[in-house]
Amino acid sequence: MHRVITIPAHPASSSHANALEFCHQLEAGNILLFPQSPIALTAEDLAFLRGLEHSHRSLHKNLAYKPLQDRIAGAKLASDDPAASQRLLHILRGYSRSTLQFLTEFLSPYTTRWQVDYASFRPLEEQGRSLPLHKRNDLLHTDAFPTRPTHGARILRFFTNIHPTQSREWVVGEPFRTLIPQMVPATTPAPRADGSLQRAVRSTLGRTPLGRAWPALRRSPYDQFMLRFHDVLKENADYQTNGQHTAVSLPPGSSWMVYTDSVPHAVLSGRFALEQTLLVAPEAMVAPEESPLAVLESLAGHRLV
Numbered sequence: 001m002h003r004v005i006t007i008p009a010h011p012a013s014s015s016h017a018n019a020l021e022f023c024h025q026l027e028a029g030n031i032l033l034f035p036q037s038p039i040a041l042t043a044e045d046l047a048f049l050r051g052l053e054h055s056h057r058s059l060h061k062n063l064a065y066k067p068l069q070d071r072i073a074g075a076k077l078a079s080d081d082p083a084a085s086q087r088l089l090h091i092l093r094g095y096s097r098s099t100l101q102f103l104t105e106f107l108s109p110y111t112t113r114w115q116v117d118y119a120s121f122r123p124l125e126e127q128g129r130s131l132p133l134h135k136r137n138d139l140l141h142t143d144a145f146p147t148r149p150t151h152g153a154r155i156l157r158f159f160t161n162i163h164p165t166q167s168r169e170w171v172v173g174e175p176f177r178t179l180i181p182q183m184v185p186a187t188t189p190a191p192r193a194d195g196s197l198q199r200a201v202r203s204t205l206g207r208t209p210l211g212r213a214w215p216a217l218r219r220s221p222y223d224q225f226m227l228r229f230h231d232v233l234k235e236n237a238d239y240q241t242n243g244q245h246t247a248v249s250l251p252p253g254s255s256w257m258v259y260t261d262s263v264p265h266a267v268l269s270g271r272f273a274l275e276q277t278l279l280v281a282p283e284a285m286v287a288p289e290e291s292p293l294a295v296l297e298s299l300a301g302h303r304l305v
């Protein structure tokens with residue numbers, strides 16, 4: 001079962017041995033929690049972010065910052081209020097850079113072997129959101145990006161709860177390695193009654209047309225499988241209700257990180273979170289056999305990327 005590993009203080013310079021251990025803990029499916037976030041934000045910036053939803057009714061979803069292009073996705077806020085848009089850009093750029101700077105040392109075995117993905121601000125209360133099933137955050141799922149295939153790279157996410165008083169309430173499920181044997185038959189569109197797990201995986205992967213829906217994306221069979229797996233978990237009411245779950249409370253002012261492509265997670269409540277995503281190269285894993293790619297390739301019996 002996953003564990004939450006609390007890191008009470010973050011030393012200015014952590015040793016390589018410590019960093020290696022943190023990578024191990026993450027790859028084993030644990031959550032690293034900093035009760036006091038190592039990422040500093042000014043009181044003014046926090047107040048601005050918390051006030052944004054009230055002052056801009058058009059904000060209805062997560063705001064994504066694209067570090068490589070240094071811009072915020074979606075032009076609505078920019079056209080409605082250029083000054084607010086510029087300030088938001090400044091804050092998210094700062095959060096993204098500070099987080100990357102922190103992780104460069106904290107997870108030094110990964111440094112230079114990750115691709116910097118989006119950062120985001122999540123202003124809305126998660127409890128009671130009305131979303132289509134596959135987009136719901138309050139159902140256990142593993143992450144997979146429909147428009148950004150990773151080709152086996154791991155999805156590592158660093159979050160910060162910037163609500164002044166309210167915890168962000170998560171539930172996490174059992175690890176990918178033990179979950180997959182229970183779920184793969186459901187992932188397979190038409191599992192054979194006598195099919196072994198290995199055949200079920202092969203069958204699912206054998207039916208994944210490379211990049212059919214998004215030809216330009218060139219999704220690998222691995223990406224196809226992970227996308228389907230995301231949906232399968234959310235569709236499975238029995239798993240959602242009776243699967244092995246643990247509640248995890250993320251306090252105000254804390255940060256945490258986790259491999260969200262292998263740790264099933266659901267957000268039950270909370271608002272005002274910042275987040276930075278990294279795509280870590282499979283070759284950088286300190287325990288490559290734990291990765292979803294390795295687990296699936298051993299079941300499939302051939303390479304999937």
Ligand SMILES: [Fe+2]
Nearest residue numbers: 141142143260
């Ligand atoms: Fe997620």
